[in-house]
Structure formats: C-alpha cells, structure tokens
Amino acid sequence: MEFKFEIEGGNFSKAGSASSEVKKILKQLNVNPKIIKRTVVSLYEAEVNVVAHAFEGNMNVDIDTDKIVVKIEDRGPGIPDIDQAMQEGYSTATPQVREMGFGAGMGLPNIKRNSDKMNITSKVDVGTELEIINYFG
C-alpha cells in the first residue's frame, strides 16, 4: 500500500498531521503497538524537520506485509555535514523556532533510536532525503 502526504515548510500548525495519518493507518492494520510507537516518533521528527528547516517536502509511505518504508524528501537548504547533524544537541534552528521548544537537536537522534534502518542523503541548497524502515516482525 502506498500513500503520499505533502509537508509545508514553515507551517508549524500543521506539523505532525502526516505522521498522524500514518499512525491511523498502522492502527487499522493492527500493527504491533510498540512498532507503531517507534514509527510515529521517527516520522514526526522527520516531518517537523521539513517544517522547521526546509521549504516544502513530501512523505512517501510504503506499507508491506513485513515492514513500513517511509521516504521524506524536501526542497531546502540541505545538510552540509550529516555526522554533525546527527549529534545530540546540534541544531541550526532559529531563535523563534527554539522559543517554541523545537531546536534541542534531538530529532535526528530520536529517529535513529526509533527506526530499524535510517538513511540520509542531502545536497546543499537542493534538499534532503531521509529513508526510514521499520520491520513489523
């Protein structure tokens, strides 16, 4: 099954809505609640990163009998140094975004902990592509 959701850069009031849709679908499919929880954390962080750091993006969800594969692609500034971005506490979030409680530099580490596989590729001034895979078994 495949689904696609749009993500608007800068629109914080909608942040989390794509993740929420995916959560509903996984619940309907009776996926193990523990795996739903992990997936929801990963997808939310990826979705918010597009809202906070990029211009626009989309979330492509592919649900198989044994796994969920999600690709989050965006058009945006890209990530110059992925190893640095993966470090807990590293953030380039603006002061306004930090005031809202974002920008702890914990999103990517949360994704790492809550996914079975995580791949990031990024091109500066073009955009970022993040793939998250979680197995149901």
Place this chain on the structure above:
Amino acid sequence: MIVQDIVEKLGLKVCSGANGLNREIEGGYTSDLLSDVMGNADENHVWVTLQTHKNIMAIASLKELAAIVLVKGYEPEADAAEQSNEEGIPILSSEEEAFELTGKLYEIINQAK
C-alpha cells in the same frame, strides 16, 4: 488514578478537553523541549510544560498522553484548546511552577501505584 483525580488533588483548572478527564495516568514527564518529550514521554503520561501552542497537542495525540499540565497559570492557545476538545486529551493549568508541580504530581502518582 485518572486525570480527574489530579485536577481535584492539585486544584488544577481544566482549560479544555474535559471529555478526557477519565483518562488513566501511569506516570509523567516534565520538559519544554518538544523532541525531548517525543523521545522520552510515554503513553498515559501527564506532561508538565510552559509551551502553549498547538504542537503540544500534536505530540500529546501522537504519544497518547493522558493530559498536559501548563505551569504558572498559562492557558493554551485557541487552536491547541480546540484540538484538545476534539481528541479528548485535557489541557490543565496550575498556578505553580514546574518544580513544585512536578514534585506533587510525582508523589500523588506514586502513592496510587
């Protein structure tokens, strides 16, 4: 222990989501950093924070938290309150600061266990 119990014991104001006052509480988490809450809070936790915008409800809903308690008399923004009513996840408010409130909540919740 349900949300209504902490409302009564701590004299909290129910700002929104009164239809969720019977939700079960199993623990809590105190933080104003959203990713910290996303990564560390758990289902049926009460979340103590000073953040009042709509994203707190996105997190509460995705994590299936029991309730949010705002500190220092803060009130939720209108769209946060609206989502709280829709989802039946209460947003409560306390006049106290996070330190005092968390201490009291910790005691009450642990006594009930």
